[in-house]
Amino acid sequence: MDYKKTADFILENIGNENNISTIGHCATRLRVVVKDSNLVNLEQLKKNPDIKGAFFSNGQLQIILGQGTVNKVCSIILGEAHIEESSLDDIKKDQIKNLNIFQRFARTLSNIFVPIIPAIVASGLLMGVLGMGKTFGWFTGDSSLFELLDMFSNTAFVFLPIILAFSAAKEFGANPYLAAALGGILIHPALQNAWTVGNGISGYFTLFGMNFAKVGYQGTVLPILIAVWVMSLIEKNLRKIVPNMLDIILTPFLTILITGFISITIIGPLGRVIGDGISFGLEYIYTSLGVFAGILLGGSYSSIVITGMHHSFHAIEANLLANPNIGKNFLLPIWSMANVAQGGAAMAVFFKSKNKTLKSIALPAGLSCLLGITEAALFGVNLRLGKPFIGAVIGGALGGAYITFTKVSMNAVGVTGIPGISIVQPESMINYIIALLISFLGAGIATIILGFKDEV
Secondary structure: HHHHHHHHHHHHHHHOHEEEEEEEEEOOOOEEEEHHHHOOOHHHHOOOOOOOOOEOOOOOOOOOOOOOHHHHHHHHHHHOOOOOOOOOHHHHHHHHOOOOOHHHHHHHHHHHHHHHHHHHHHHHHHHHHHHHHHHHHOOOOOOHHHHHHHHHHHHHHOOOOHHHHHHHHHOOOOOHHHHHHHHHOOOOOOOOOOHHHHHOOOOEEEEOEEEOOOOOOOOOOOHHHHHHHHHHHHHHHHHHOOOOOHHHHHHEEEEEEEEEHHHHHHHHHHHHHHHHHHHHHHHHHHHHHHHHHHHHHHHHHHHHHHHHHHHHHHHHHHHHHHOOOOOEEEOHHHHHHHHHHHHHHHHHHHHHHHHHHHHHHHEEEEEEOOOOOOOOHHHHHHHOOOHHHHHHHHHHHHHHHHHHOOOOEEEOOOOOOOOHHHOOHHHHHHHHHHHHHHHHHHHHHHHHHHHHOOOO
8 A cells, every 4th residue: 555645645535634623543543523524525535445434423534444554644644734643532522513412422421331341341251151151061150160250250240330430430521539439339338239129128218308218229320320420510510619728628528428419319219210211111122022123123223333323322231231120131132133244245245246455345344243343344345335234234134033033132241243152141142143144144145136336
């Protein structure tokens, strides 16, 4: 690749340096917030063989160049445009100006949940290994090794409010250590464990003539998110009125005192009701619509990924797992089918296309979908050609239908495709693998039947 030629081409087709508001890059993508999106020639960008994909996502222009390449191209653009590289935080702040209220909400949830996914994935994978171990007799459930590993596996979920609080505080502009302390209040040992509430509430606080249940919020999502948001408002306003000489003492004290009281008496119970309402609503759709729920969710998920709204689903999935009356993630296996189906469609393009450049993109993109990484296939191949995306929708719907028919579920969040086998409930493992094949092959066959206009 001629890096300078590619950089000049990108500059020319995004409206030149005068149209750049902020620019930076991640591992594989050039990320640009432009002043006027009408000056961007997306069609020309997509036609360049050195560019694997170009699209707008929530107000940000993302150009997929690949690992290593993006660094060199970005450096050349920065030099020619005589501007400094923006941090990803600056780019996020700039692009938020272009988002509507729903996109901002989804982006906020994404910014909170994405950093903590490694902790949840690690715990979920260990749960999967333990489940497989019991199923295949690798160890017994009453052994010391199992007890120790079981403790490791559920720690991230038991202390989820603290982990979430720390991440949410950074997003809301609050003190993360005060937020962690607030999360600790919501899961304090003096409160009844959240997973035993189904057997009845064991005690109440009596304040101002009213009773408030002594219930903890282990593993919950919404109560701590709302509590940290409220805490950020209280903390910011206190800093405006508390004298500087007393700020380090009074502000943290009053912030925790006020927010803790509100959280236990109002936010906690309200957040639990809202979270349970969402979870039970989804479970009702899942159980009442059956196969049709799988078709609907599996077929529509990739369209949701395009908007970026899918990151907000982590909160819903975590709430499904935390709810003692549900305790399983029945959504993620369906999302997994949609992801793998994108790979099946891309592989069909690889086998049918005569375009060497397109084939060189389609093969690795299709294979990466089997590991749950869909961006290259989605934006670089399937959406680019149109009908392969429809083929992927069909494959995702077929796989989703089989998932709901056989009631496959997972015990964690964040892992799809083949790696998702490790967090599938042991009794569902075979059906999950069958569903993967249905989605992948179904999308591929549908793409071949539909056909597509091969690029010259």
